[in-house]
Amino acid sequence: MPRRLRIEYEDAIYHVMTRGNARQDIVHDDDDRRRILDDLERVVARSGWLVLSFVVMTNHLHILLRTPRPNLARGMQAFLSSYSLHVARRRRRPGHVFQGRYKAEMIEDESYYWTVSRYIHLNPVRAGLVARPDAWEWSSYPGYAQPSRRRPWVAHQALLEAWRGEHGGTDPSDAYRRFVEDGLDHPPPSPFREAFGGWALGSPRFVDRLRHLAAPAADPLVPEARQLTGLDPDLICATVADFYGLDPAALALRHDPHIARPVAAWLCRYHTQAPLRELAARFGLSRADSVPNLTRRIDAKLPTSPGLAGEMEQILRLLAGAARARGDGLDRESPGLRGEW
Secondary structure, X not given: OOOOOOOOOOOEEEEEEEXXXXXXXXXXXXXXXXXXXXXXXXXXXHHOOEXXXXXXOOOEEEEEEEEOOOOHHHHHHHHHHHHHHHHHHHHOOOOOOEOOOOEEEEEOOHHHHHHHHHHHHOHHHXXXXXXXHHHOOOEOHHHHHOHHHOOOOEOHHHHXXXXXXXXXXXXXXXXXXXXXXXXXXXXXXXXXXXXXXXXXXXXXXXXXXXXXHHOOOOOOOOOOOOOEOOOOHHHHHHHHHHHHOOOHHHHHOOOOOOOHHHHHHHHHHHHOOOOHHHHHHHOOOOOHHHHHHHHHHHHHXXXXXXXXXXXXXHHHHHHHHHHHHHOOOEOOOOOOOOOOO
């Protein structure tokens, strides 16, 4: 089963993590930190998410959340796009703030709330930024340590209600604080160390359920998942050229501004096994390392261009149909297609 599928369903639980582009900082000062949390609060209000815990670090962030409606992708797009616009305007710096797509790890049920949230809350301590997790203001933990510091949009009570009593005492708030702070003396490993494929935390039955959910439909615009693998680059180029009404030879014209060329390059890069040097020659590029520069045009346009996203969706459906007809190019454990843009 491919890693990092964008599987969505009602009441799904995720650990979401996103890093700065090229591991650069995503925040530079407290104004940035306040803004990124304001943007998160707004998307929580609009999407109905339950945020159980979060932490904003210097070059990445973590969120543990539950989605009553299947809308993780839509909400994350709004959240990250809004903050990226803030950075571009404030610093007059165009380009990507975040490194590609966010990582979303699936979690089976509430029994994992405490271990995953502890891992999140101890991030600033592991990084040497503070000695205790309640000293890091840009985290949900201060609200668990002191109710007066709670943010109203964090679902503190939902996390505390997941208490099973195994940590002693009769007060879940006190038990949770002790549970987290025990990790100062005995740092726990990442709870995802034992996750299936590193991204699905739960029982074999849960993993089987994810396989079933992924089988009929999944996100076509996720490079990491590679739902369509091993496609023939000739098939992709012919399909793209036909879709846009072009001669396939036009895709090798280096200075042609038509969107078809970067679209075909993007699809070939993420849905074939062709090496970059082969793709460079196919798209009229002199060097292999120029291919990512070409495909970044698509990465940059997709979040803000519903029209382009719709075109990519149609092309992917055509490719899926062609691959099935030919009997190649489809990973047997990969899902089909579902647009999330």
